[in-house]
Amino acid sequence: MNINKRAIGPDWLGVDWGTTHLRIWLLDARGHILAEARDDSGMATLSSDQFYARFTRLAGPFLSPDKVIPVVACGMIGAKQGWHEAPYIAAPCSAPGLEDAQIIETRDERFSLYILPGVKQARPADVMRGEETQIAGFLNQNPSFDGVLCLPGTHTKWVRISAEEIISFQTFMTGEMFSLLGETSVLKHSIASSGWHKGAFLEALDAAISAPASIASKLFALRAETLLNDLSGAVARSRLSGFLIGLELSAARAYWLGQDIAIIGAEDLSIAYRDGLISQGVKPQSHHSVDMTLAGLTKAYQKIQGSINAA
Amino acid sequence: MNINKRAIGPDWLGVDWGTTHLRIWLLDARGHILAEARDDSGMATLSSDQFYARFTRLAGPFLSPDKVIPVVACGMIGAKQGWHEAPYIAAPCSAPGLEDAQIIETRDERFSLYILPGVKQARPADVMRGEETQIAGFLNQNPSFDGVLCLPGTHTKWVRISAEEIISFQTFMTGEMFSLLGETSVLKHSIASSGWHKGAFLEALDAAISAPASIASKLFALRAETLLNDLSGAVARSRLSGFLIGLELSAARAYWLGQDIAIIGAEDLSIAYRDGLISQGVKPQSHHSVDMTLAGLTKAYQKIQGSINAA
The missing domain is CATH 3.30.420.310 (2-keto-3-deoxy-galactonokinase, C-terminal domain)
Structure with missing residues (x-):
């Protein structure tokens, strides 16, 4: 128990690692931002063996040899060409949370890494990575929402939501x-x-x-x-x-x-x-x-925290 | 008269200078290809003071200090950012020919340069440079054509033709x-x-x-x-x-x-x-x-030849 108390501090890192950017937030247990860092180390510019170095360079100020900080990440970091593949889950589905995350073994004892998966759809063929975490955040705040989410961006997504599930998207x-x-x-x-x-x-x-x-x-x-x-x-x-x-x-x-x-x-x-x-x-x-990404990452983090406190 | 006979040989150069390429053909009076040269000196890669050097480098083997060879050119060479602007003529109009060409003064006595203009349209706003010469060539071979030309390419043109005129295009x-x-x-x-x-x-x-x-x-x-x-x-x-x-x-x-x-x-x-x-x-x-470009350039050249022979 003491180990866990030492290992898990009140703070954690949320990460949104997309095609063109890397964003890292130092957050408290409620998901409030304590500090943040970003650069343009997008997946498109990296080979899979470069992710660790890029992450630790940018996250360095937030890492300490004295504790293991949880890192919850979403986006292209989980793509086949990312740091470690987090296979898509198939819609219709709940927005992915901690139970769907890949727990990545690294030799760096300063952090433990959880990568949230993307969502796929068979027909019409479609995929998302990153937006599912925004959706998880939105649904955590608006559990009774029944309608459509529009997530504009480089690749805009339209997503049908019903009964807290992603029904279909394009x-x-x-x-x-x-x-x-x-x-x-x-x-x-x-x-x-x-x-x-x-x-x-x-x-x-x-x-x-x-x-x-x-x-x-x-x-x-x-x-x-x-x-x-x-x-x-x-x-x-x-x-x-x-x-x-x-x-x-x-x-x-x-x-x-x-x-x-x-x-x-x-x-x-x-x-x-x-x-x-x-x-x-x-x-x-x-x-x-960004608010919805943080809310989605926070929801996943709180399950980590809950499972450790319960241990 | 002797000067003209010396000046104008049986051969001439046809030039298609577009956004991404430069093509030069050495042609006989009927427009048959005797030799050709091409490179990727497109207008997009050049400032206006670079056209002369690029042209003489590629055309060098076709130029001789002993005679003035006519050069008939079409395409982006006549754009505002080209070698010398050949202002658009306004549709509806005949496909531009020699009478619409800009005669460019150069200090190089090995060639005389004629630049064919593009065509503009007020509503809907539209422009072409290069296709008008293909159209001139096509109409020279098919004077009774009444219908629509489709010129697929980087920027595909659809052109209504009637009574040997460009009526409208898009x-x-x-x-x-x-x-x-x-x-x-x-x-x-x-x-x-x-x-x-x-x-x-x-x-x-x-x-x-x-x-x-x-x-x-x-x-x-x-x-x-x-x-x-x-x-x-x-x-x-x-x-x-x-x-x-x-x-x-x-x-x-x-x-x-x-x-x-x-x-x-x-x-x-x-x-x-x-x-x-x-x-x-x-x-x-x-x-x-390419056949239609050559036919259009040849039609223009034959007017130069005709006007000189008539002189």
């Missing part, structure tokens, strides 16, 4: 297409890196919902209007976003039409999705993705 | 989106760099035409099916192409429905568009884009 590459078209394609000469015109966004969104195929012909027009009519970069950016989110809303109509909707995302992107949905007669609630 | 970024999604996005892990399954292509094309918005949800499924079901890279590549060309055909329906269609493009891409159109009940003719 992924849209809207965020990645926005980046590729705006930063890499010929449109990069036309699209500003910031700036927002809500009117231009909503007009483009409506055009895409009314005639989804037509966006294929409207993308290059952003370039042509810059060349011929000096279209502003901020308006072009807002229109591009409107076309792509409009196409997504059109395809995801079965998810949001007549449903209770909660958006879980970063602030700017959540506002765009919220404005788009409101224009279609839906009134979504909004939550910050 | 650009689709299908080729660039295929490259970005297949080579740069998360789908790069799923899409093979070659391989073709016509059945998978046509099935995806049909799905996109039937429900255009749905492709937004089907792109990420290519990745998920690789992870969960070992989808083959060649099938994924064919499906991606089918989704994108299907979306384009859906948006371009007014161009091809019930029209005489001629495709002008590189062979593989033309076959995909031809198969897609045939599946929709259209029977297009096909021409190679």
Whole structure:
């Protein structure tokens, strides 16, 4: 018992390790942030033997030789190309928690590592890693929610929730297409890196919902209007976003039409999705993705704490 | 007169200088290829003061201090960021020819340079540079053609032709989106760099035409099916192409429905568009884009030759 008391302090680490970033939070038992660290050690830049070194470098200030700190992690860290594979669980399912986590053996006695798994769906084929933990956090705070979650991001997810279960979900590459078209394609000469015109966004969104195929012909027009009519970069950016989110809303109509909707995302992107949905007669609630990730990680941590206290 | 006879030999250079490549052909008066050279000195890699050096390096073997060789060029060489701007002419218009070309002064007495302009359209805003010369070549060979040209490529163009004029046109970024999604996005892990399954292509094309918005949800499924079901890279590549060309055909329906269609493009891409159109009940003719470029450049050259012989 003394060993456990020494081993498990009041603090623990929550980790969100995605494709493009690594975020580590030092948290108290209730999930309040005591300190945090982040860098761009995303999975995409690492081979599987590099995860340990990257983690201990960034987490170093939070680690001590005197105790074993629990580390609860979600995201691409559990992918096949991640630190250690945490096999997907199959939807329909509860949002994964500690009971689904992989406990990873490391030779480093300063921490014990729990990796939460992602969720897969057979038909249509789909996968998520990271969002399931946000969903777990949301459901911990809203256990009676029955409706649809929209998690906008690089790969936006729409998720049907009922009876505290993930019923089905679908992924849209809207965020990645926005980046590729705006930063890499010929449109990069036309699209500003910031700036927002809500009117231009909503007009483009409506055009895409009314005639989804037509966006294929409207993308290059952003370039042509810059060349011929000096279209502003901020308006072009807002229109591009409107076309792509409009196409997504059109395809995801079965998810949001007549449903209770909660958006879980970063602030700017959540506002765009919220404005788009409101224009279609839906009134979504909004939550910050980091808050929900922390809530999901905390729920898992509290089971570790509970099981140790019970031991 | 002697000066002109010395100055203008039987040979000339045709140049297609695009965003990603430079092609130079040594041609006889009828436009038959005597020699050719190409490299990847595309406009995207050059500042405007670098064009002369790049051109003379690649064209060097075709240049002689003893005569002035005519050079007829089309493409991004005439863009604002090109060697020298050849301002767009406005559709509706004839396909640009020598009378629309910019004659560029250079200090290099080995060649005289004619740059053919692109074509612009006010509503919907659109531009082309290079395709207009292919169209000029096609119309020189098919003066009575009344219908629609499809010029597949990085930025595919659909062009209405009547009475030897470009009536209107529309650009689709299908080729660039295929490259970005297949080579740069998360789908790069799923899409093979070659391989073709016509059945998978046509099935995806049909799905996109039937429900255009749905492709937004089907792109990420290519990745998920690789992870969960070992989808083959060649099938994924064919499906991606089918989704994108299907979306384009859906948006371009007014161009091809019930029209005489001629495709002008590189062979593989033309076959995909031809198969897609045939599946929709259209029977297009096909021409190679290089042949049409050469025909368009030759038509312009023959006016230079004619005007000099008449002098």
